[in-house]
Amino acid sequence: xxxxxxxxxxxxxxxxxxxxxxxxxxxxxxxxxxxxxxxxxxxxxxxxxxxxxxxxxxxxxxxxxxxxxxxxxxxxxxxxxxxxxxxxxxxxxxxxxxxxxxxxxxxxxxxxxx
Amino acid sequence: xxxxxxxxxxxxxxxxxxxxxxxxxxxxxxxxxxxxxxxxxxxxxxxxxxxxxxxxxxxxxxxxxxxxxxxxxxxxxxxxxxxxxxxxxxxxxxxxxxxxxxxxxxxxxxxxxxxxxx
Numbered sequence: 541x542x543x544x545x546x547x548x549x550x551x552x553x554x555x556x557x558x559x560x561x562x563x564x565x566x567x568x569x570x571x572x573x574x575x576x577x578x579x580x581x582x583x584x585x586x587x588x589x590x591x592x593x594x595x596x597x598x599x600x601x602x603x604x605x606x607x608x609x610x611x612x613x614x615x616x617x618x619x620x621x622x623x624x625x626x627x628x629x630x631x632x633x634x635x636x637x638x639x640x641x642x643x644x645x646x647x648x649x650x651x652x653x654x
Numbered sequence: 655x656x657x658x659x660x661x662x663x664x665x666x667x668x669x670x671x672x673x674x675x676x677x678x679x680x681x682x683x684x685x686x687x688x689x690x691x692x693x694x695x696x697x698x699x700x701x702x703x704x705x706x707x708x709x710x711x712x713x714x715x716x717x718x719x720x721x722x723x724x725x726x727x728x729x730x731x732x733x734x735x736x737x738x739x740x741x742x743x744x745x746x747x748x749x750x751x752x753x754x755x756x757x758x759x760x761x762x763x764x765x766x767x768x769x770x771x772x
Contacts, residue, residue: 583656641687641710642699647697
């Protein structure tokens with residue numbers, strides 16, 4: 541079945557530091573890949589997505605590139621802000637019949653300190 | 655505001671009881687998904703409905719059931735509650751169902767219902 545593995549947190553960074561959150565996946569076919577973010581006390585919000593190999597998703601300074609050869613979709617941001625403190629979830633949606641739902645990683649909590 | 659409305663936001667109840675969580679999907683979305691978020695299990699897919707019909711089942715216990723009504727809102731019923739059922743329950747909606755080559759079938763999540771079983 542499909543699965544997503546992302547780096548364990550928590551991750552604590554100083555403001556303006558570089559962020560990488562690793563995400564690898566296992567899936568058959570050609571999944572779509574997503575990063576969702578959950579701010580404290582809120583639901584999940586879509587941050588970015590990529591639907592085919594070598595696609596780069598980007599939003600709010602965050603980027604992730606769909607690497608089929610390494611089955612990875614690492615999240616990066618060049619300069620984090622305190623307001624980026626949240627839990628980040630990597631997810632995939634499989635292709636083909638039965639691929640109705642998202643499969644999530646366990647989440648990585650990011651804390652950015654001034 | 656994501657457009658997906660969940661009620662109640664918080665619910666405290668006792669073991670053995672039954673509760674109902676409600677979800678109104680985003681306007682125009684026909685598909686509703688339920689997820690359970692707990693500290694140890696992460697986000698687990700429970701069940702999905704599309705236009706009133708069940709389409710996919712995940713790790714949903716037999717004590718749990720759901721339905722989607724003609725107006726497209728959905729309810730998740732949790733019965734014979736146990737301490738381990740304490741979790742955040744999220745509803746998400748999407749416009750369509752199934753495989754979309756463009757990956758356009760993005761899920762939009764509600765703010766969740768936090769259930770505490772004492």
